[in-house]
Amino acid sequence: MHHKPSLAKSPISKSSASSLNTFTGKTPNPEQQRGSVLGFLLLIIIIVGMVILAMYLIKQDRVITAKFEGKRWNIPAKVYSQPLELYQGATLTTKNLDSWLEMLNYKSSSNYDRTGTYNKSSGQYVIHTRGFQYSASDVDPEQVIKIKIQDSKITSIQSTQPSDTGIVRIEPVTIGGIYPDNNEDRIVLPISEIPQPLIDALISTEDRGFYQHKGVSLKGIGRAFYNNLQGGSMQGGSTITQQLVKNFYLSSDRTLKRKANEAVMALLLEMHYSKDEILQTYLNEINLGQNGNRSINGFGLAAQFYFNQPLKELRIDQQALLVGLAKGTSYYNPRRNPERALDRRNTVLANMLATGKIDQETYEEAIAKPLDVVEKPSVGKSRFPDFLDIVKRELQSNYHPEDLKNEGLRVFSTLDPIAQFAADNAVQKQLSVLRKKSSKTKPLQAALLSANPASGELVAAIGSGSEFTGFNRAVDAKRQVGSLLKPFIYMTALESGKYNLASSVNDSPVTLNLSDGSSWTPKNYDGVDHGYVPLTTALAKSYNQAAVNTGVEFGVGTLVNQMHRLGINEKIPTYPSLFLGSVELSPMDMLGMYQVVAAGGFRTPIISIRTVVDDRGSILQRSGFDTKRSVPPDVNYLTNYALQEVVRNGTASSLKSLGSDLNLAGKTGTTNDYRDAWFAGYSGNYVSVVWVGRDDNKPIGLSGGSGALPLWKDFMGRLRLTPVELVQPDSVEWLWLENGTGKLSHESCPGARYLPVLSRSLPEDASDCALELYQQEQSRQQMRWLNDQRKALLNRSRELDSVQEGMPSGASNGENNEGGMGSQNDEGGASNNNNSENSGDTWYDKALEWF
Structure with missing residues (x-):
C-alpha cells in the first residue's frame, strides 16, 4: 500500500520556497525578508568600505608622493664670505692663513691624508682642501696644495689639480643663514656623501632588517610588544621607514590612528621608492638637537653642530654618537649629559660589532675615545651678525622673503674674514681703553665699516655690541657728522677755479643771521681766531670759521648738491650749520662719500653681495660695478692731496707711524659738545669709517682725533695696506x-x-x-x-x-760790405726778430x- 509523501516534510531550499511562493502567489515570512535586507546591506557596506579604503589609500599615496617628489624641506639660505685666493706673489701672512684655517676648522695633521687637514713647517703649508661648489659651472675639486710664505708673500705654490688661472682657492667661511619660519636648519647631503660606517651604525641599531622588510616589520613589532608586556624597557618596533613617515608626514601623537596611518604610509612609501631614497631622506630629516630656538636636522648639520667638522671627516666613534642621538636628543645630549651620551655611543658601537660591521680592534679603539664634542658650535649663531644684517637688507631689496627662507639659496658675500677679525679685535681693544677714561665714556659704543675703494665691496662691518639686537649702528645710527663734511666745502672751492691748494681762506669770526631772526656765531675748537690761513692748513687743522666763511661764499645749496653728487640720497636741511656737519647721517653714508674720493672721483655703490646661487647651482644674481663719474678727476686729485695733508701735518698726523710711504688720507670729525667722534680715511686698498659715541647722545668728551682715530689706526694697522697712488689727470x-x-x-x-x-x-x-x-x-x-x-x-x-790779409783791398772791402757784415746783420736781425716774436x-x- 502506497502512501502519498507529505509536502511539509520535503526538503525545499529558500530559493525554491521563494519560487514556490511566487508560483503559488504566497508572500515570504518576515524572517526571510530581514535576512535578505541584511545581506544586501552588508554587501553595500563592504562595497562602501572598499571605496573608502581605496580613497584613503589614494589620498595617502598622493600625500606621500607630493612631498617626497616635491620640495621636501624648507632649506634656509646660507651666506658665505669670499674665498681665500692663493697665487704666487699674493700678499698673505702666516697669521692670517692660520686664522682662516681655524675658522674652517681644519685640523693640523702630520700626514694630511684627509680633507680638512694641513701640515705647517717653517712657513711652508701643505693643505688638503675639502673642495667647494660655487655654482654649477664653478667647482673647486678636493686637492692638496703646497705653498711657501716668506716676508708676508706667497713665494711658491703647487697643487694636485691643474689651474688655468694660477689661482687656488680655499673655501669660504659660512657667516650665517636666513632661516624658515619653522626654525628648522639642515645641510642636505646625497647618499653618496654619507659615510658608510654611519649607515652601518644606523641600521645595526635602529633597523637591522631594513633591506629585507617592505616598510613594516611584524617581527620587530612582535618583539617590542612582548618586551613591553614583560615589563622591559619601552620599545617602539618602528622601522626606519616608519620613523621617516612619522617625522616627515605625521605628528608624534601616540594613538592607534596615528600608528595605523604610519604603517600604511610606510608600505606605500616602500612601494614607490628605493631603499637608498628612503634612507637618504631619513638621514637628512631626523632631528638631532636644538640650538636655541632652532632645530638641528639631519646628520650633515649635526656633524657641524657637535664637532665643527663636515660629516665625512668624523671618526667612527663620532659618527656612532650621532646615531645614538636618534633615540633621544635631549636625554642623550652630550653637552648636558655626557655620561649618558657616552654609554649610548658605546651601545651603538657594540651593535656594529655584533653585526660584523667593525672588528674587535676597531671597537676597542673607538670606545676608548673621548666624546670630543665642541663647547661652542660654529653653526647657527652668526660669527659676524652686523655684516649678515647688511647682507639681509640688500637681499630683501631684490628677493621675495619666502625665497630667502625656503629655497636653499647660497649667497656669496663680499666679507673678508681677515679684515673682519681685524675690525673685531681693534674695536674691542680700543673701546675697552676708551671706556675707562671717565664716567662719560663708560657706555661708549662704536661702529666701523671698511670697503674696497675701487669695487665698493664691503669687507668688514661692526655696528652692535656683544649681542646683536637688530639695531645696527653702522647703518641705523643717524648722527651728526661734524667736520667730515669740510673736505667737500673745499672741493667746491677748488672746483670753482677761484682757489687752489695754497690759496688763503678766512678764519676770522663770522656771525650769520638765520631765517628765524636769531644769529649764529661758530667758534673754533681751540677758541683762537687764525685770520687768513692756507686752504690746506684750514682743512688739516679743522678750523671751523674758515670752513663757514668759505662755505658761505658758495652757498649752502652748493654743498647740498655736492653731497647728492657724492651719493647722499636723503633730504638735507639747508641751514648754515650744515657747513659744520649738523646733519644726521650714518657711517654707511659717510663711507659712500669718502669712497668717491678714494676711487679717483668714481662713485660705486657699497655692496655686500657678489653672487646668489639657487639650489640647482644656477647664478641668480651677479653684482656688477655700477660705477659713475661723480667728481671731475682733476678736482678729486686736489681734494685727495688736501686730505693727505690732514695726515702729514694735521689732526691725523699719528697715522704716519703706519708707514710714511702709504700716503694715507683722511679727516677727523667732532660735533658740538663732543657728542660724536668720527674718522674717515683710506689707503690704496681700504676705505674705512669709524664712529664713536653714546646711544643716548650725551657728550663723551672725545674728539675725532682722541676717540675715533685710535680705532681706525688699530684696525688699519692690522691689515696689509697699499699706498694711495691716484692717477694724475x-x-x-x-x-x-x-x-x-x-x-x-x-x-x-x-x-x-x-x-x-x-x-x-x-x-x-x-x-x-x-x-x-x-x-x-x-x-x-x-x-x-x-x-x-x-x-x-x-x-x-x-x-x-x-781773409783780408790774403786778398786785394778793393775786393776785400766790396765782399766785406756785401757779404760780410751785411750777412751778419741780416742774421743778427733775424735772430733778434725771432727772439722778440x-x-x-x-x-x-x-x-x-x-x-
Whole structure:
C-alpha cells in the first residue's frame, strides 16, 4: 500500500520556497525578508568600505608622493664670505692663513691624508682642501696644495689639480643663514656623501632588517610588544621607514590612528621608492638637537653642530654618537649629559660589532675615545651678525622673503674674514681703553665699516655690541657728522677755479643771521681766531670759521648738491650749520662719500653681495660695478692731496707711524659738545669709517682725533695696506706756489710749496719774492745774451781780418760790405726778430715754466 509523501516534510531550499511562493502567489515570512535586507546591506557596506579604503589609500599615496617628489624641506639660505685666493706673489701672512684655517676648522695633521687637514713647517703649508661648489659651472675639486710664505708673500705654490688661472682657492667661511619660519636648519647631503660606517651604525641599531622588510616589520613589532608586556624597557618596533613617515608626514601623537596611518604610509612609501631614497631622506630629516630656538636636522648639520667638522671627516666613534642621538636628543645630549651620551655611543658601537660591521680592534679603539664634542658650535649663531644684517637688507631689496627662507639659496658675500677679525679685535681693544677714561665714556659704543675703494665691496662691518639686537649702528645710527663734511666745502672751492691748494681762506669770526631772526656765531675748537690761513692748513687743522666763511661764499645749496653728487640720497636741511656737519647721517653714508674720493672721483655703490646661487647651482644674481663719474678727476686729485695733508701735518698726523710711504688720507670729525667722534680715511686698498659715541647722545668728551682715530689706526694697522697712488689727470700740473696766497712762486722763496694745480685755473699773479727773482733771472739771461752776441761779433771780426790779409783791398772791402757784415746783420736781425716774436707770444708760458 502506497502512501502519498507529505509536502511539509520535503526538503525545499529558500530559493525554491521563494519560487514556490511566487508560483503559488504566497508572500515570504518576515524572517526571510530581514535576512535578505541584511545581506544586501552588508554587501553595500563592504562595497562602501572598499571605496573608502581605496580613497584613503589614494589620498595617502598622493600625500606621500607630493612631498617626497616635491620640495621636501624648507632649506634656509646660507651666506658665505669670499674665498681665500692663493697665487704666487699674493700678499698673505702666516697669521692670517692660520686664522682662516681655524675658522674652517681644519685640523693640523702630520700626514694630511684627509680633507680638512694641513701640515705647517717653517712657513711652508701643505693643505688638503675639502673642495667647494660655487655654482654649477664653478667647482673647486678636493686637492692638496703646497705653498711657501716668506716676508708676508706667497713665494711658491703647487697643487694636485691643474689651474688655468694660477689661482687656488680655499673655501669660504659660512657667516650665517636666513632661516624658515619653522626654525628648522639642515645641510642636505646625497647618499653618496654619507659615510658608510654611519649607515652601518644606523641600521645595526635602529633597523637591522631594513633591506629585507617592505616598510613594516611584524617581527620587530612582535618583539617590542612582548618586551613591553614583560615589563622591559619601552620599545617602539618602528622601522626606519616608519620613523621617516612619522617625522616627515605625521605628528608624534601616540594613538592607534596615528600608528595605523604610519604603517600604511610606510608600505606605500616602500612601494614607490628605493631603499637608498628612503634612507637618504631619513638621514637628512631626523632631528638631532636644538640650538636655541632652532632645530638641528639631519646628520650633515649635526656633524657641524657637535664637532665643527663636515660629516665625512668624523671618526667612527663620532659618527656612532650621532646615531645614538636618534633615540633621544635631549636625554642623550652630550653637552648636558655626557655620561649618558657616552654609554649610548658605546651601545651603538657594540651593535656594529655584533653585526660584523667593525672588528674587535676597531671597537676597542673607538670606545676608548673621548666624546670630543665642541663647547661652542660654529653653526647657527652668526660669527659676524652686523655684516649678515647688511647682507639681509640688500637681499630683501631684490628677493621675495619666502625665497630667502625656503629655497636653499647660497649667497656669496663680499666679507673678508681677515679684515673682519681685524675690525673685531681693534674695536674691542680700543673701546675697552676708551671706556675707562671717565664716567662719560663708560657706555661708549662704536661702529666701523671698511670697503674696497675701487669695487665698493664691503669687507668688514661692526655696528652692535656683544649681542646683536637688530639695531645696527653702522647703518641705523643717524648722527651728526661734524667736520667730515669740510673736505667737500673745499672741493667746491677748488672746483670753482677761484682757489687752489695754497690759496688763503678766512678764519676770522663770522656771525650769520638765520631765517628765524636769531644769529649764529661758530667758534673754533681751540677758541683762537687764525685770520687768513692756507686752504690746506684750514682743512688739516679743522678750523671751523674758515670752513663757514668759505662755505658761505658758495652757498649752502652748493654743498647740498655736492653731497647728492657724492651719493647722499636723503633730504638735507639747508641751514648754515650744515657747513659744520649738523646733519644726521650714518657711517654707511659717510663711507659712500669718502669712497668717491678714494676711487679717483668714481662713485660705486657699497655692496655686500657678489653672487646668489639657487639650489640647482644656477647664478641668480651677479653684482656688477655700477660705477659713475661723480667728481671731475682733476678736482678729486686736489681734494685727495688736501686730505693727505690732514695726515702729514694735521689732526691725523699719528697715522704716519703706519708707514710714511702709504700716503694715507683722511679727516677727523667732532660735533658740538663732543657728542660724536668720527674718522674717515683710506689707503690704496681700504676705505674705512669709524664712529664713536653714546646711544643716548650725551657728550663723551672725545674728539675725532682722541676717540675715533685710535680705532681706525688699530684696525688699519692690522691689515696689509697699499699706498694711495691716484692717477694724475692730464689737466693737472705741478707748480711752485706761495702758501697762503696761491700766487706763483719759486722753490727758493720762503713758504713756497710744490703743489698740483688745475691747468684751466693757473694763477695769473706771482709773489714779490718770485717776481724779484724772475726779474733778476731775466737780467742775467739778457746779460748772457748780450755777452754771447759780443763774443760772436768779435769772432766774426777776427775771421774777416784773416781773409783780408790774403786778398786785394778793393775786393776785400766790396765782399766785406756785401757779404760780410751785411750777412751778419741780416742774421743778427733775424735772430733778434725771432727772439722778440717768441718773447711776445709765449711770455706767460715761459714765465710759468720758470716759476
